[in-house]
Amino acid sequence: MAVVLKKIAIFGVGLIGGSFARALRHSGSTARFVGVGRTVDALVRAQALGIIDEIAVSVEDAMRDADLVLIAAPVAQTGAILRAVAPHLQPGTVVTDAGSTKSDVVAAARAALGDKIGQFIPGHPIAGREQNGPEAAIADLYVGKKVVLTALPENSADDIARVASAWQACGAVIHRLDAAEHDRVFAAVSHLPHLLSYALVDDIAQKPHAGLLFQYAASGFRDFTRIAGSSPEMWRDISLANQPALLGELDAYLDKLQDLRQMLANRDGAALEAIYANAQRARHSWIASIEAAEQQHKQGGD
Amino acid sequence: MAVVLKKIAIFGVGLIGGSFARALRHSGSTARFVGVGRTVDALVRAQALGIIDEIAVSVEDAMRDADLVLIAAPVAQTGAILRAVAPHLQPGTVVTDAGSTKSDVVAAARAALGDKIGQFIPGHPIAGREQNGPEAAIADLYVGKKVVLTALPENSADDIARVASAWQACGAVIHRLDAAEHDRVFAAVSHLPHLLSYALVDDIAQKPHAGLLFQYAASGFRDFTRIAGSSPEMWRDISLANQPALLGELDAYLDKLQDLRQMLANRDGAALEAIYANAQRARHSWIASIEAAEQQHKQGGD
The missing domain is CATH 1.10.3660.10 (6-phosphogluconate dehydrogenase C-terminal like domain)
Incomplete structure (x- = not known):
């Protein structure tokens, strides 16, 4: 049974976090979006752009009664954010992230959250643009793109489903891998x-x-x-x-x-050509499979 | 004083040789274009497409009274073509090529042409498309593109100028390097x-x-x-x-x-970042210089 999200807190309201908010609103979500971050300026711009409804005055304020928390700040800040989040993490809240690497995030989350680790579902949306910041956020950034969840043994199926359905509402396709893989x-x-x-x-x-x-x-x-x-x-x-x-x-x-x-x-032309030809074949068949997928989803890329 | 080219022989009437012919015609050249090659089928198609006026029945036939000869066949054939050309190379004929490498071509030309080496001006047009064959040949392939001539000490200024003006008539910009460079x-x-x-x-x-x-x-x-x-x-x-x-x-x-x-x-983040940042800076300034050049020439690329 899908939980209707009433409050979503976003750490980092740039391209990734901002597009997540825009996409969810676009999908019909009535959640209140609360922005948190180190740069007040970006938060003010995100609010002016209609990406977030309000700016949290503290991490405690952001976390209070949040159904879902997305950490979309630069990856180097993830550990510090998780440590700040931990004391305010209520039982009904699910936390996810958008970092490009996962083993290090899982280790940081275990250290920061301790026995609340089950509430953290690591994630990685495979999407991007050349631009950054709240101004770059768009509602269709995730349409047809992959989001990889690297769920932990401690995660409940319901919590994983809560994160997965939010990304699916953004138009993304959910994939599952373990963090090391x-x-x-x-x-x-x-x-x-x-x-x-x-x-x-x-x-x-x-x-x-x-x-x-x-x-x-x-x-x-x-x-x-x-x-x-x-x-x-x-x-x-x-x-x-x-x-x-x-x-x-x-x-x-x-x-x-x-x-x-x-x-x-050794001037071994046959051996060089075998490598080059294998690469060319593999790339052609990869491109063909991408194009087939694009037919379905209308876009690809990272 | 520019020589009016009356007969141009082209070994290899695919993308490179065919586009050379189309571009020269487009520039107003009234030369007769004669195609030579191993694949009769490609020559017949090139003639049907209006790229060449006639198909040579032999290398001797192609070379007779030619003002300019372009070797635009696959590079592995260059040595064999030069050896076939040598006995029929008349004093008034200038030969050039379109190979991507030059030291090996110069060595092959010296071996094949002997004391006629002065009549060979090595060249490399920096242009291409994904497609190949006579059907891919277009009149504007070389517009704004570089053609590198790696002239030899034995070449006369007039012969170099004959090759350079033909490429310039195609819209190309002539650069000069030595072969090793x-x-x-x-x-x-x-x-x-x-x-x-x-x-x-x-x-x-x-x-x-x-x-x-x-x-x-x-x-x-x-x-x-x-x-x-x-x-x-x-x-x-x-x-x-x-x-x-x-x-x-x-x-x-x-x-x-x-x-x-x-x-x-060593997990030396500062050293990694220094390399990455230097690369990013160098690439940005290279792209800026390309864009400035494109403003002048309307296109770049290889």
């Missing part, structure tokens, strides 16, 4: 590519003839390095938060590059 | 990113849980790996043709990744 997956398909892209641009930028090199860089380079335009602070935090899984993926990739280096040194 | 530049900004992108997709595709990983890959992964959708045969040939420079760039990149690995292992 989640972190390995995103280390491979997101965190490692970011690190590799940053590394290439830095490598080139540090060369004495960098100006000449950039002059001839073209559209292939532009696409390969688009993610190196992302926030360095955010990706520092993600790299550290997911360090064990990211190191594992980086080591596997370094092994692969050493193999390729050897093929190149 | 050209190959180092493109190893860094094009060939290495292709190898890295293929390596990542192959790395993921080979994992036992590849299906799960691809399921969560999103837009960042899509952009990073777009170039892994390129032709494996073509990139095998480019990798081998530019092997010395590519190995050098790969080794420099491996050193950079080892540095990053160490920072990550």
